[in-house]
Amino acid sequence: MTRITVTVDGAKYSDDVEPRTLLVHYLRETLGKVGTVVGCDTSNCGACTVHLDGRSVKSCNVLAVQVDGHEVTTIEGLATEAGLHPMQESFHEHHALQCGYCTPGMIMQAIDVLNTHPDPTEEQIRLGLEGNLCRCTGYHNIVKAVAAAAKAPGAAAVSSSKVGD
Amino acid sequence: MIPSSFEYVAPTSVEDALAALAEAGDEGKVLAGGQSLLPVLRMRLNAPEKVIDLGRVEGLRGIREDGDTIVIGAMTTHDEVANSELVKEHAALLAKATAEVADPQIRHRGTLGGAIVHADPAGDLGAPVLALDAEMVIAGPGGERTVAAKDFFTDLFETAVGDGELLTAIRIPKHTGWGAHYEKFVRVAHQWSIVGVAATVKADGGTISEAKIGLTNMGSTPLRAASVEAALAGKSASDVADACSSAADGTNPPSDLNGDADYRRHLATVLTSRAVAAAAAG
Secondary structure: OEEEEEEEOOEEEEEEEOOOOEHHHHHHHHOOOOOOOOOOOOOOOOOOEEEEOOEEEEHHHOEHHHHOOOEEEOHHHOOEOOEOOHHHHHHHHOOOOOOOOOHHHHHHHHHHHHHHOOOOOHHHHHHHOOOOOOOOOOHHHHHHHHHHHHHOOOHHHOOHHHOOO | OOOOOOEEEOOOOHHHHHHHHHHHHHHEEEEOOOOOHHHHHHOOOOOOOEEEEHHHOOOOOOEEEEOOEEEEEOOOEHHHHHHOHHHHHHOHHHHHHHOOOOOHHHHHHOEHHHHHHHOOOOOOOHHHHHHOOOEEEEEEOOEEEEEEHHHHEEEOOEEOOOOOOEEEEEEEEOOOOOEEEEEEEOOOOOOOOOEEEEEEEEEEOOEEEEEEEEEEOOOOOOEEOHHHHHHHOOOEOOOOOOHHHHOOOOOOOOOEOOEOHHHHHHHHHHHHHHHHHHHHOO
């Protein structure tokens, strides 16, 4: 077992983990943060996307021991007492989900897209979401939601690093 | 699935990493960004007893200028390479090819050194590194040595990095002012190249004076399209198709579910023509 200390959604955790534990399993099984889901288990689908030190990663493709001393933000860390995160709000408004399984990863990656391209073109949105699969093929409304979030009041605050401050 | 059990070490210096590697012997596996290794471990295609994580080694990450060369630390991420002003200015081909690797999440974790040593023939970074005449800096128990890219890729998933050695940096001669383009052919988003062509071109007043072309997935290692490079010298940048028709000469592409070898040979000529035209245009 290896001791790790990680900040997840603004709270600090110290745990003993087996080195082979994937970050997504640490989040779900040790911390109970089941909002982050396992989709494909092959690093293709992006459903398990979280932010590591403010940048999106696939949490099935990172070992928990690799994030020792680092900061992770999951879908569960986005909403505040004031309400949903603007990206969550926009997905809701634009009905950017069908079955909803890809949604946690889509939202986390969509925020990363806006951090990279604050005023994205449709192509930048689509390329930015290249690593996230929606098997309902509901992509059009997802792209609309991201474009609308970029124009929403407070869009500049669409940054996971602000979460939990 | 989850990987089988392994012991994990996270050295903080190249010396300590080499010592850990020596101690582990055949049972050790080096972890760079992990974007190819972790899927392999999860599918249990490999089950090392010890994983040596380079993620905490000082000095393996970052991009700097050294005279006529750009030096990229092996643990520099794809995202850092693709967005580096130094790389974009002096080795535009590598910046453009790196921007085509996998997807954003993978590019945030995956590293240039990891991808190069993994040496997947369908990986996108061998061809540009080869085309740019890069040099690989390898550290081992006996000190440091440098291997030219043309001697680095030895076979399928095999490189000149020997047992007990680590790739520490990639040195790229500056190609300032050269046009560049990476033409990647895939059928599905964020997948491995079926064929890819990395082209960088020095053009003056619409005439190509020098061209360097690397091919992805046209054999067990990245390849140079030497006959095309020779044919392009002195050609008008607006008429490159004939010169590119020999792009598949000397290649030995695989046949698989994505296409047979003849299909890949045809693709190589078409994609080379497109890549060179785009590179010559800027």
